[in-house]
Amino acid sequence: MAQKKLGTVHIAILGLGTVGGGVYKLIERQKENFEKKIGCQIAVKKILVRNIHKIRDGVDASLLTDNFDEIIRDDEIDVVVELMGGIHPAKEYVLKALAAGKQVVTANKDLIAAHGEEIFGAAAEKGLDFKFEAAVAGGIPVIAPLMKSLAGNDIEEIIGIVNGTTNFILTKMTAEGMEFADALAEATRLGYAEADPTADVEGYDAGRKCAILSTLAFHSWVTDKDVITEGITKITAADIHFAKEMGYVIKLLAIAREVEGEIISSVYPALIPQEHPLASVNDSFNAVFIRGDAVGDTMFYGRGAGELPTASAVMGDIMEVAVDMLMDACGRTGEVCYRKLPFKPQGEIANRFFLRMHVEDKPGVMAAIANVFGINNVSMKQLLQKSLGADEAELMIVTEKVKEKNFRNALRLLTEMEIIKGVSNVIRVHGLK
Ligand SMILES: NC(=O)c1ccc[n+]([C@@H]2O[C@H](COP(=O)([O-])OP(=O)(O)OC[C@H]3O[C@@H](n4cnc5c(N)ncnc54)[C@H](OP(=O)(O)O)[C@@H]3O)[C@@H](O)[C@H]2O)c1
Numbered sequence: 001m002a003q004k005k006l007g008t009v010h011i012a013i014l015g016l017g018t019v020g021g022g023v024y025k026l027i028e029r030q031k032e033n034f035e036k037k038i039g040c041q042i043a044v045k046k047i048l049v050r051n052i053h054k055i056r057d058g059v060d061a062s063l064l065t066d067n068f069d070e071i072i073r074d075d076e077i078d079v080v081v082e083l084m085g086g087i088h089p090a091k092e093y094v095l096k097a098l099a100a101g102k103q104v105v106t107a108n109k110d111l112i113a114a115h116g117e118e119i120f121g122a123a124a125e126k127g128l129d130f131k132f133e134a135a136v137a138g139g140i141p142v143i144a145p146l147m148k149s150l151a152g153n154d155i156e157e158i159i160g161i162v163n164g165t166t167n168f169i170l171t172k173m174t175a176e177g178m179e180f181a182d183a184l185a186e187a188t189r190l191g192y193a194e195a196d197p198t199a200d201v202e203g204y205d206a207g208r209k210c211a212i213l214s215t216l217a218f219h220s221w222v223t224d225k226d227v228i229t230e231g232i233t234k235i236t237a238a239d240i241h242f243a244k245e246m247g248y249v250i251k252l253l254a255i256a257r258e259v260e261g262e263i264i265s266s267v268y269p270a271l272i273p274q275e276h277p278l279a280s281v282n283d284s285f286n287a288v289f290i291r292g293d294a295v296g297d298t299m300f301y302g303r304g305a306g307e308l309p310t311a312s313a314v315m316g317d318i319m320e321v322a323v324d325m326l327m328d329a330c331g332r333t334g335e336v337c338y339r340k341l342p343f344k345p346q347g348e349i350a351n352r353f354f355l356r357m358h359v360e361d362k363p364g365v366m367a368a369i370a371n372v373f374g375i376n377n378v379s380m381k382q383l384l385q386k387s388l389g390a391d392e393a394e395l396m397i398v399t400e401k402v403k404e405k406n407f408r409n410a411l412r413l414l415t416e417m418e419i420i421k422g423v424s425n426v427i428r429v430h431g432l433k
Contacts, residue, residue, distance in 0.1 A: 006040040009322040012071040014048040014093055015084035016056060016064075019107050019134065022311030023081065023318075024059060030315070038319050039326055046071050048084075068093055072100050079321050081314060082106040091115055098122045098130070103330060105317040107134035107310060113208035113224040116215060120336050127331035129324050131317035136209045137162050137286045139309030140302040141316070146216045146290070147333070153292025155217035158256040159430070162209040164284035164304045165200040166232050166252040168192045170240075170269075171282045174249060179237050192284055202231035203252065203267040210254035213288070214265040218258050220341040222265050228346055230268040239425050242356060242396045243271045246384055249279045253430060262344035268428055271354050271398070276431040347405030352381065352429035354398050357414070358421035361393040365419050369395075372417070376410035378402045381432075392421060398429055 013020050027044060034042050044063055049056075052066045068089075071077055080097035082104065084090050090111050095118075097104050104123065106112070112119065112135055123130035133143045137160065146155070161167050165187055172183040184201065187193035199205045207229040214222040232252050240250050248271035257264040272279050277299055281287040286304025291297050303309035324330045359365050373380065382398040399407065414420050 006322070006326045008041040008043050009078050009318075009325060010043055010045040010076050011079040011081055011318060012046040012048065012074070012077045013044060014068070014071075014080060014082045014090070016047050016049050016059065017083070017085075018307050019310045019314060020047070020081075020083040021056075021059075022307035023083065023314050026308070026311050026315045028058075034319070034322075038323050040322055042318060042322060045074065045077050068096075072096055077102060078325060079103045079105060079318060081318060082108055082111075083314065084108075085110065087111055087114060091119075094119055095122055098126055098128055101126060101128070103129040103321045103325070105129075105131045105314060105321060107132065107314055109135040109205070109208040109212060110224075113211040116212070116223070117221050117337070124331060129321045129330045129333075131321060132212075133317050134310045134313035136212050137288055137300070137302075138164075138304040138306065139312045140286055140288065140300045140304060141313070142213070142288045142290075142300050143216065144316075145298075145300065146213070150290065150292050150295060150298070153294045155290060155292050156258065157291045158213050158217055158254070158288060159278065160206075160209070160213065160254040160286070160288040161251055161278055161281050162254045162286050162288065162304060163200055163203075163206040163252060164286055165193045165197065166203075166206070167281065167286070168284045169201070170232060170235070170250055170252065173235070173237055173240050174244070177237050177241070180233060180235060201233050203229045204231075206252060206254045206267040210256060210265055210267050213254065214256040214263060215337060217256050217290075218263055218339065218341055219335075219337050220263060220339045221337050222263060226263075226265055226343055228266040228268070232269045234425060235269050235427070236425065239356060239427060242384060242386075242394075243354065243427075244274075246271075246354075246382055246396060246398060247274055248272060248354075248429070249274055250427065251278060251281070253278070255430070258341070259344060261341060263341050264344050264349055266349075270428045270430040272429075272431040278431070347403065347408070349404050350401045351404060351407075352399050352401050352432060353407050354396065354425075354427045354429050355411070356394065356396050356424040356426075358388070358424065359393055359395050360419045360421065361387060361391050362419075368417065368419055369397075369414065372410050372413045373399075376402075376406045376413075378407055378410045394424075
């Protein structure tokens, strides 16, 4: 097919912060190559910011505006690249851009995880591209592989380390025996954690990414509210220490699985075996492990955030949109969600559990625990006991796979027993054969 001559694709960038600034830099860096790489030029026509008076080094000030309507009214602008973040007014701007016939690229996971269905619908209705590679795992390509390269598979499972801040904190706790609060303070000092770290440490950021991955994997809408989410604030240095003694590391995992026609979409800290490929993903790095029925296991690894890594993903999307425009192929992505799957209730999800508790150190204690476990179909896989002196011991148990409701029931009974002095923590275990 003969290619159309496009000349220049004009874009407007909404937001010139970390990612917007990175995209601007990459466009400057690549401008000699666009024509050769994709057959047309890419030029920034306007940049929307909140504060137009702020000094922005290296940026052509004549491009700046604080009025979104200038962008919408400019018929020459083909692509709107939303890099402001948050839901409002990002959602309204994206919908207005689509309504005005402009292609949209975004890095905004909050927006897609909450309003993906509406936005995808608006783009499809207009036959426009809506691309969002940077929204999950920053610079690592996972969206395009899921939607294209792996399209011939039924996706069985995705397990990701998709939040660099928490991975940095857990790495520090593991390597240096730090407690959570100290590791968080270190992450803040080094710029890995934001002033308000809630979205990261409570797992919400990873939850939004998990919702997007689950949606794409299983072709059924999953929002951030559907994701069972637990953060890392209750993980202690002692948990990490004893997990290590038993052969595990603790990571914050995003887990998307389809089991018997039901979706499991969860984010929680989990023990994984030290030899698991995700165990060696450290510091602020991200990795996403995808299992397809045809391809088997694949793993994507790299920088999940940061100015240029994230801009790299946004740039790839912009260039792809330009190619789609050139080929008159915009909006031809097929249906994102053509199924409507239920979610597996939390109590029905089978997992292994790591249980750490203080118990009386006397004969008969293990038999009593085994009895409670037995009544609730909980089997022990591993056991570690440490004497604490004064007739008390610390007991660490890893169970075999058991439905969460059975495990919780056993736990409730254990906490009512006098021989159990206190449950220190319960953490799920992943990746054991
Ligand atoms: N940072 C990362 O590493 C990373 C990684 C993956 C995805 N993302 C996503 O990328 C997006 C941008 O993140 P960021 O870190 O670049 O954010 P940021 O540094 O806070 O920058 C936000 C930019 O948007 C502008 N802005 C915000 N609200 C606005 C409004 N109402 N009207 C006009 N302009 C507005 C700000 O203008 P002023 O400059 O005038 O304040 C600023 O330039 C978010 O959706 C984020 O989740 C970020």
